[in-house]
Amino acid sequence: MISSQHINAANDLILYQPQCDFYTMPLGLLAVGSAVGDLGVRPVIVDGRLEDDPISGVLARLDGAVAVGITVLT
Secondary structure, three states: OOOHHHOOOOOEEEEEEOOOOOOOOOHHHHHHHHHHHOOOOEEEEEEOOOOOOHHHHHHHHOOOEEEEEEOOOO
């Protein structure tokens, strides 16, 4: 759990949806992003289905990030 006392409001929370063969909205990441937005954290979703190079997209945003969240597909 992320506590507001551990977060600098200028920090981002990087949320990553991996590449997959089917198209589904990253609803779990949207829910997490909505919850941390209330704490003053800026959620940034990197959707592997839409990015040309999603790993580079995540790595480019890591500087200053408070945490990284990765969803899994079963």
